[in-house]
Amino acid sequence: MTYRLRIHTPRDESVDEAVEALVAECFASRLFDEDGTLWGPEAESEASIRLSWVTLHESSRALVPEIVALRDDLRSRGVTRVVLCGMGGSSLAPEVICTAAGVPLDVLDSSQPDMVRSAIRDLASTVVVVSSKSGGTVETDSQRRIFEEAFRDAGFDPSEHLVIVTDPGSPLDEEATAAGYRVFRADPHVGGRYSALTAFGLVPSGLAGADIIGLLDQAGEVVPDLSDDTTSNPGLRLGTALGVAARQGVDKVVLHDHDRHGLGDWIEQLVAESTGKEDTGILPVVALTPDDPFTSDEFVVHLGTNEAPGHPWAAGVDASLGAQFLLWEVATAVAGRLLEIDPFDQPDVESAKAAARELLGGDASLPEPDHTSELADFYGSSAASIGEAIADLLEEVGDDEYLALQFYLDRWALSGLESLAPTVAARLHRPVTFGWGPRFLHSTGQYHKGGTPVGVFLQVTCDPIEDLPVPGRDFTLGQFIVSQAAGDAQVLRDKGRPVLRLHLHDRKAGLAAIKEALA
Numbered sequence: 250m251t252y253r254l255r256i257h258t259p260r261d262e263s264v265d266e267a268v269e270a271l272v273a274e275c276f277a278s279r280l281f282d283e284d285g286t287l288w289g290p291e292a293e294s295e296a297s298i299r300l301s302w303v304t305l306h307e308s309s310r311a312l313v314p315e316i317v318a319l320r321d322d323l324r325s326r327g328v329t330r331v332v333l334c335g336m337g338g339s340s341l342a343p344e345v346i347c348t349a350a351g352v353p354l355d356v357l358d359s360s361q362p363d364m365v366r367s368a369i370r371d372l373a374s375t376v377v378v379v380s381s382k383s384g385g386t387v388e389t390d391s392q393r394r395i396f397e398e399a400f401r402d403a404g405f406d407p408s409e410h411l412v413i414v415t416d417p418g419s420p421l422d423e424e425a426t427a428a429g430y431r432v433f434r435a436d437p438h439v440g441g442r443y444s445a446l447t448a449f450g451l452v453p454s455g456l457a458g459a460d461i462i463g464l465l466d467q468a469g470e471v472v473p474d475l476s477d478d479t480t481s482n483p484g485l486r487l488g489t490a491l492g493v494a495a496r497q498g499v500d501k502v503v504l505h506d507h508d509r510h511g512l513g514d515w516i517e518q519l520v521a522e523s524t525g526k527e528d529t530g531i532l533p534v535v536a537l538t539p540d541d542p543f544t545s546d547e548f549v550v551h552l553g554t555n556e557a558p559g560h561p562w563a564a565g566v567d568a569s570l571g572a573q574f575l576l577w578e579v580a581t582a583v584a585g586r587l588l589e590i591d592p593f594d595q596p597d598v599e600s601a602k603a604a605a606r607e608l609l610g611g612d613a614s615l616p617e618p619d620h621t622s623e624l625a626d627f628y629g630s631s632a633a634s635i636g637e638a639i640a641d642l643l644e645e646v647g648d649d650e651y652l653a654l655q656f657y658l659d660r661w662a663l664s665g666l667e668s669l670a671p672t673v674a675a676r677l678h679r680p681v682t683f684g685w686g687p688r689f690l691h692s693t694g695q696y697h698k699g700g701t702p703v704g705v706f707l708q709v710t711c712d713p714i715e716d717l718p719v720p721g722r723d724f725t726l727g728q729f730i731v732s733q734a735a736g737d738a739q740v741l742r743d744k745g746r747p748v749l750r751l752h753l754h755d756r757k758a759g760l761a762a763i764k765e766a767l768a
């Protein structure tokens with residue numbers, strides 16, 4: 250089985266007409282010929298250097314023997330535990346690939362001090378893959394510095410335990426090459442969120458033991474259909490349905506991942522970062538159970554089954570993982586075309602990064618709390634209690650709005666908190682998303698700031714159990730993560746969106762109060 254796709258749309262002709270128009274202009278074959286003009290003149294310069302993902306099922310094959318040889322070498326030295334340091338497009342695909350393959354991979358995509366500290370263990374048997382396309386992402390750079398120091402302190406040579414994946418010529422490439430590290434240089438003509446089948450997806454997954462050649466085969470099998478200029482092309486059909494629905498106001502997509510491998514999280518980044526800009530876009534909502542509530546402005550997608558039951562706009566996509574990657578990339582490129590945006594840039598991510606940098610570097614000062622209680626500092630509310638502050642915030646969620654829960658906490662220690670989202674959605678009858686900070690900043694963060702401006706935001710930060718200095722930098726991870734939350738809040742407020750940040754002093758009691766207020 251390569252794929253089975255079923256799409257339900259309301260009985261109007263707009264989807265069929267839009268697919269026919271794309272077929273008439275040979276959109277699919279031109280996409281696979283890497284034609285950067287498909288998204289209009291403004292997107293052309295970026296698009297023309299970002300389309301090599303269409304050939305990765307072939308071009309990435311050369312990498313596989315190198316990765317397998319490195320894995321064998323590491324194993325012969327007793328190095329069997331793989332940690333991946335990377336954010337967004339540099340970690341979400343390997344997380345799905347390894348979960349689907351049933352092989353362990355510790356994905357460290359956080360600046361939360363307790364979470365980072367808990368990853369520093371079993372160093373003799375650990376290889377750390379540091380993945381950053383730009384080589385400048387502060388979370389990843391900080392994790393690398395912390396691991397290098399930990400290896401040295403434990404008497405190990407970091408160059409025997411660190412593997413780097415980055416773009417050729419990035420600052421990380423230069424520094425790591427000079428330090429004698431093993432460096433895999435990725436295809437620079439593929440953007441982060443489209444990089445599942447580049448070295449970013451394949452190196453950590455292959456080292457962890459996943460069948461990466463099988464993954465490339467799976468993607469290759471679907472290429473003839475995805476590149477074909479016919480109305481049955483599954484990428485054209487799925488992308489067009491998503492784009493037409495969004496244009497008609499059905500602009501959230503609920504992702505039910507029946508296999509529970511994390512594919513929904515990968516699609517979430519691809520769709521949110523690609524489409525959420527210029528005050529438009531499609532907001533992904535990752536569902537936790539088949540019973541999660543949905544609203545009339547949501548397009549429901551079932552992954553891992555081609556059943557698409559009971560909703561005017563719905564799709565079922567059953568496919569091998571390699572095929573899912575390529576199918577969704579094509580569909581997202583098509584939806585971007587219908588929404589008339591550039592699906593390959595992420596202009597609003599930088600604004601929050603810049604605000605965080607200013608706060609961290611002392612060029613701006615962290616805001617003073619509006620109110621302080623025994624449990625928490627309140628930013629954006631002077632209510633007397635957590636319960637009152639949250640009740641006030643929920644009042645702000647209007648009929649066409651959504652609530653984003655953003656928890657800048659240790660996602661390994663607190664796994665399960667995600668279930669707050671469907672609970673609140675059932676109460677509000679509005680879409681509710683859940684994001685672990687700072688992970689979501691590299692995913693839905695683009696949509697929150699650049700997409701349709703209808704979000705209401707609850708941020709939760711917390712004093713760490715123990716802070717962690719970043720070697721060679723004059724900040725700690727604790728200071729960094731607070732700057733990230735405050736920077737993002739500042740950009741959202743500047744855009745007129747309601748933001749409540751609760752900084753907890755007592756994590757357990759604070760979270761109990763938040764859960765009670767939300768439920």
Ligand SMILES: O=P(O)(O)OC[C@H]1O[C@](O)(CO)[C@@H](O)[C@@H]1O
Nearest residue numbers: 337338339381382383386441691
């Ligand atoms: O691989 P890098 O350059 O560290 O970037 C990580 C992530 O950050 C972003 O650039 C934006 O936050 C994502 O698009 C990307 O996947």
